[in-house]
Amino acid sequence: MALFSREPLKTRTTEDHEARARAWEEALDRQTLPAFVTERLQNAAIGRQPWVATMTPAELLLAKSHGVKPIATVSGTCWFHYGWSWTEGHEEGWHHALNRIKREAHAAGANAVVDVRMRTLRHSVGPSMDFTLIGTAIRVEGLPASPDPVVATVPALEFVRLLEMGIVPVGIAVGARYDWLGNVNGNGWGGSNGWSANSWGGQTTQWQTGLFAGNQPLTELGQFWEGIRRDAHAALRSNAATMGNGVLAHTHFGQILRREQDKQPPAYLGRHIVVGTVVDTPRGAGVPHDVEPVIDMRDGLSPLKRTGEVRHAVYDTDAQEQEGSI
Amino acid sequence: MADAHGQDIPEHALARLAGLRRAGHPDGIFTSDFSVNEFLLVRKAGFEPVGLCVGSCIYHLGFQFAAWGSNMELDVLSTAMYEARALAMERMRLEAAQMGADGIVGVRLTVKRLEWDTKVLEFVAIGTGVVHAKGHQGFKGPNGQPFTSALSGQDFWTLLAAGYRPLEMVMGSCVYHVARRGPIAALGSIGQNVELTNFSLALYEAREIAMERMQTEASQAGAEGVVGADLHEGSHNWSPHVIEFFAIGTAVLPIEGHEADDIPDPRLVLSVNS
Numbered sequence: 233m234a235l236f237s238r239e240p241l242k243t244r245t246t247e248d249h250e251a252r253a254r255a256w257e258e259a260l261d262r263q264t265l266p267a268f269v270t271e272r273l274q275n276a277a278i279g280r281q282p283w284v285a286t287m288t289p290a291e292l293l294l295a296k297s298h299g300v301k302p303i304a305t306v307s308g309t310c311w312f313h314y315g316w317s318w319t320e321g322h323e324e325g326w327h328h329a330l331n332r333i334k335r336e337a338h339a340a341g342a343n344a345v346v347d348v349r350m351r352t353l354r355h356s357v358g359p360s361m362d363f364t365l366i367g368t369a370i371r372v373e374g375l376p377a378s379p380d381p382v383v384a385t386v387p388a389l390e391f392v393r394l395l396e397m398g399i400v401p402v403g404i405a406v407g408a409r410y411d412w413l414g415n416v417n418g419n420g421w422g423g424s425n426g427w428s429a430n431s432w433g434g435q436t437t438q439w440q441t442g443l444f445a446g447n448q449p450l451t452e453l454g455q456f457w458e459g460i461r462r463d464a465h466a467a468l469r470s471n472a473a474t475m476g477n478g479v480l481a482h483t484h485f486g487q488i489l490r491r492e493q494d495k496q497p498p499a500y501l502g503r504h505i506v507v508g509t510v511v512d513t514p515r516g517a518g519v520p521h522d523v524e525p526v527i528d529m530r531d532g533l534s535p536l537k538r539t540g541e542v543r544h545a546v547y548d549t550d551a552q553e554q555e556g557s558i
Numbered sequence: 559m560a561d562a563h564g565q566d567i568p569e570h571a572l573a574r575l576a577g578l579r580r581a582g583h584p585d586g587i588f589t590s591d592f593s594v595n596e597f598l599l600v601r602k603a604g605f606e607p608v609g610l611c612v613g614s615c616i617y618h619l620g621f622q623f624a625a626w627g628s629n630m631e632l633d634v635l636s637t638a639m640y641e642a643r644a645l646a647m648e649r650m651r652l653e654a655a656q657m658g659a660d661g662i663v664g665v666r667l668t669v670k671r672l673e674w675d676t677k678v679l680e681f682v683a684i685g686t687g688v689v690h691a692k693g694h695q696g697f698k699g700p701n702g703q704p705f706t707s708a709l710s711g712q713d714f715w716t717l718l719a720a721g722y723r724p725l726e727m728v729m730g731s732c733v734y735h736v737a738r739r740g741p742i743a744a745l746g747s748i749g750q751n752v753e754l755t756n757f758s759l760a761l762y763e764a765r766e767i768a769m770e771r772m773q774t775e776a777s778q779a780g781a782e783g784v785v786g787a788d789l790h791e792g793s794h795n796w797s798p799h800v801i802e803f804f805a806i807g808t809a810v811l812p813i814e815g816h817e818a819d820d821i822p823d824p825r826l827v828l829s830v831n832s
Contacts, residue, residue: 244631253629256759269766272773282776283783284769284807289713292785293720297821305769305787305805311757315750324751353761353791353801360754362761366789 263331265339273340276304277371286347286368291388298392299373303340306369308332313360319410319503323467325363326350326406326507333365334381341377342369346384346391348404350507365404385481385509396520399513403475407468410503413437413456414496438497457488457502464504476512483507590686591664596711600663603715605688608657613649614682616672617642624735624800629760631767632800635733639802640771643667643729646683647706654704659687660697661705663714665727667806671795679794688714696814699726700779707808708786717785721816725779730771730805734764738799764803765789772805781809 244252255266265273275281285302287295295302310328314321337345348367368388369381384391384401394401414434436452439445472479486504493499590607592600600607622634646667654662665685672678687704690697699705707724709717717724737756768789776784787807794802 244633249630252763253759256762257755260753260755260759272766272770276773281773282781282809284773284776284787285783285785286787288786289709289717289720289722292722293716293821296720296818297823302783305789307762307765309758309761309765311754311761313750313752313754315752317751321751325753328753351791357754357757357798360757362757364761368787 263335265335269336270339273304273306273336273369277341284368285388286366287388294392295370295388298395300388300392301371301373302388303342303369303371305366306333306336306340306342306345307364307366308334308336309362309364311360311362313358315359317410318359319408319505322361322363322505323406323408325361326365326404329363329365330383330404333367333383337369337381337383338377338379340369341371342381343372343375343378344382344384344391345369346386346388348383348385350385350404394511397513398517399511400476401480401509402512403510404507405468405472405475405479405510406505406507407464407466407471408503408505409460409464409467410501411456411460413453413500413502415491415493415499415501434497434499437500453488453500456500457486460502461486461504464506468506468508472508472510476510477515478511478513479508480511481509591684592686592711596664598711599715600688600711601691603718604691604694605660605663605714606691608654608659608687608689610684611650611653611657611659611662611687612682612684613646613651613653614680615642615645615649616678616680617645618675619677619679626738628735629737629756629763630735631764632733632735635800635802636731639733639804640729640731642679642681643669643683643731646681647727650683650685651704651706654687657687658689659704660689660695661699661707661724662687663707664710665706665708667708667727669792669794676795697723699724708806709808713786717810718813719822721813721818721821722782722785722810723813725781725809725811728772728775728779728781728784728807728809730768730773730775731802732764732767732771732804733800733802734760734767736760736799736801761801764801768803768805772807776807776809779809780811782811784808785810 252266252268255268258264259266259269272281276283283302284305285292286305287302292302294300308329308331310325310332312321312325312328314325333345333348345367348365351364351366353362353364365383367383370388371377382400382402383404385404386394386401391401412433414437433456434452437450440448440450440452468479468482484504484506487502489501489503491499491501588607589610590597591610592607597607617638619638620634622632624630624632647665650662650665662685665683668682668684670680670682672680685706697705703726705724706727707714708727709724714724737760772784772787784807787805790802790804790806792802792804793800
């Protein structure tokens with residue numbers, strides 16, 4: 233028996249490599265897919281190539297019993313540079329990635345992408361980030377391929393569990409908002425809900441945080457921050473309304489940064505991002521399951537409590553941006 | 559003897575508890591790193607653990623030139639990362655074959671950097687060899703070799719219940735150099751919100767290559783599909799512009815004669831634990 237039965241990898245010629253890079257470039261530019269990707273996805277769809285699923289065997293079993301067929305791993309990536317707005321850059325980055333993962337799912341003839349994870353590499357390439365979504369494209373038996381596959385951030389197990397109850401996870405919604413308080417030099421761009429236009433902005437906060445200021449709520453800063461958060465959530469709602477009628481499992485990320493100014497009270501930059509899973513469900517639909525006691529034979533975190541790990545680790549430690557874009 | 563609910567404790571267990579039976583086992587002992595649940599479910603699936611199988615490979619990464627300003631695959635490193643893992647896996651499989659195992663469950667692959675040389679990495683594959691309790695020969699992997707699978711004992715039982723058997727772990731590696739020449743400089747404007755297409759396509763291409771390689775392996779193994787597929791991205795302490803995309807999963811094949819009606823009806827449970 234050979235110790236090493238596997239084929240070593242085929243190295244690619246420089247020409248081949250460059251041709252593929254050009255194909256990618258063209259595809260990103262035209263919002264299509266390179267021919268070799270379309271071919272891989274279509275071959276998986278018709279069974280000429282093995283299907284590939286991020287599912288666990290338990291999910292596979294459930295998928296089989298509920299007529300859900302895995303097709304292939306699909307992904308969407310957008311490496312985005314946020315020169316003038318960190319906040320809007322993040323919003324835009326995720327939207328590009330979403331459109332791209334949908335494009336691949338469509339090429340695979342899918343009805344949905346399940347187990348979608350938001351990912352990013354930890355790198356230090358200037359004020360930029362790669363926005364990546366990865367998941368498994370699936371086909372539901374007896375349904376034609378969808379022209380607009382849904383993007384579900386839940387694992388296959390939960391996807392089926394939700395479907396049984398008439399709840400369809402349909403997509404990811406993002407809402408983002410940033411603003412300045414008392415930035416006299418003007419930031420030159422961007423939306424403002426009147427705070428930065430106010431030349432007295434920041435004055436109250438300076439009194440309230442002064443050396444002799446006693447216990448008190450910071451009214452100005454508090455209102456300013458609340459406005460930003462409210463706007464971000466309003467943006468999330470209007471983004472979600474284009475897809476479904478509910479949002480579950482939010483990821484929040486918010487920051488207030490303080491900037492010292494010459495001969496002026498310090499200015500504050502507030503920014504807030506909310507990301508959530510959009511569902512579409514008739515109101516008042518019942519739950520067909522009874523409650524019964526079971527003993528769960530599983531190690532570690534029970535999937536009954538929560539399936540999988542935290543799925544959006546992107547904003548966990550994302551406080552690297554102290555200066556630069558907003 | 560039965561407990562309150564009429565569940566019998568087997569005679570052999572009672573005898574052992576009462577101190578009536580000696581501990582000697584003429585047919586040897588098994589070792590495994592199974593948890594209790596895994597052990598029970600592997601048995602439920604009709605298999606017995608034989609022993610822990612380990613394979614390792616200490617590998618020196620060759621020199622690779624990366625053009626500073628261009629996107630390119632670093633094929634020397636791709637080959638190294640792949641070959642070292644494959645060697646570790648083959649050595650583990652050899653151990654399993656020598657034990658007479660039909661396959662290996664719960665394989666974990668790890669990469670360790672060594673203190674004294676950044677170009678030397680240790681790759682370890684470890685899992686538990688199992689054998690079919692009734693000597694059924696239909697569960698072996700490709701070419702009569704033991705199958706390998708990254709699945710836990712629970713997953714193994716579930717996979718068999720779903721009508722599939724594991725063939726072997728399939729993988730694809732692509733180490734890719736992302737161009738350093740910032741497209742930002744070329745923009746002539748730092749203050750823009752704009753996609754860095756050059757970087758986007760580098761990630762796409764690297765991921766695609768890793769996935770294609772994994773898929774090719776699955777095809778060669780004659781698999782119907784790949785379950786538990788995972789894509790890792792890692793830098794292994796190389797420069798931040800050098801990223802490894804590593805795709806790994808367990809290739810599976812339908813069990814002959816298994817009907818869809820044989821699948822147990824799964825019950826969906828809503829947990830009231832928080």
